[in-house]
Amino acid sequence: GRNARCISLTSNSEAVQLLTTMKTLSRLLPSKYRSVVRFICVGIFGTLLQYGIYYAFLEIFRRTMPDSKTMASVAFTLGFYIEMIVNYFLMNYYTFHTHPSWKNAGGFIFSRAVNYILQLVFLNGLLLCTLSEEWSGILAIVLAGIINYFLLRRIFRTKKSTREDG
Numbered sequence: 001g002r003n004a005r006c007i008s009l010t011s012n013s014e015a016v017q018l019l020t021t022m023k024t025l026s027r028l029l030p031s032k033y034r035s036v037v038r039f040i041c042v043g044i045f046g047t048l049l050q051y052g053i054y055y056a057f058l059e060i061f062r063r064t065m066p067d068s069k070t071m072a073s074v075a076f077t078l079g080f081y082i083e084m085i086v087n088y089f090l091m092n093y094y095t096f097h098t099h100p101s102w103k104n105a106g107g108f109i110f111s112r113a114v115n116y117i118l119q120l121v122f123l124n125g126l127l128l129c130t131l132s133e134e135w136s137g138i139l140a141i142v143l144a145g146i147i148n149y150f151l152l153r154r155i156f157r158t159k160k161s162t163r164e165d166g
Contacts, residue, residue: 022038022041022094023038023094026038026041035095035096035153036149038094038095038096039095039149039152039153041094042087042090042091042094042095043145043149045090046083046086046087046090046145047138047141047142047145049079049082049083049086050079050080050082050083050141051079051137051138051141052079053075053078053079053082053083054075054076054078054079054080054137055075055134055137056075057074057075057078057079058071058072058075058133058134058137060075061074061075072123072127072133072136072137073120073123073124076119076120076123076137076140077116077120080112080116080119084112087112088100088105088108091108091152091156092104092156095152095156096152096153096156096157098156104155104156107154107155107156108152108155108156110155111148111151111152111155112148114147114148114151115144115145115147115148115151118140118143118144118147118148119140119141119144120140122136122139122140122143122144123136123137123140126139126140
């Protein structure tokens with residue numbers, strides 16, 4: 001049914017094929033725009049992943065703890081951390097064409113900590129403005145993501161990528 005289709009869309013071969021297609025398309029752009037476009041692609045994927053996890057846990061918590069005041073923040077945190085692990089590898093291999101290292105892992109964790117704080121501030125601020133949990137979650141991810149690009153760009157920058165953003 002529906003769940004089986006969602007699982008089949010995330011198979012390794014399809015994910016590799018999608019990344020290969022995105023990489024090929026990004027090479028058609030002038031070099032100075034490539035990392036931005038790749039970041040947007042990874043960002044869209046990460047946003048969908050994080051929001052999907054957030055929404056799934058939000059529904060679980062609504063059914064199991066309907067009176068909880070912290071369910072949105074806990075669901076959001078679970079989505080954030082799962083997405084963060086996936087995002088680290090995509091940022092290295094796809095967006096900035098680097099390899100995992102202790103240096104960029106430390107910088108990535110720092111930028112994600114800043115991003116997490118921004119996301120929670122945006123989430124709770126939007127909830128205080130009486131925006132729904134669903135809309136607050138997606139807007140918080142997008143707003144913090146814009147700020148996060150500039151942090152990550154500095155962290156993953158290498159001597160090679162400052163000359164050419166292939």
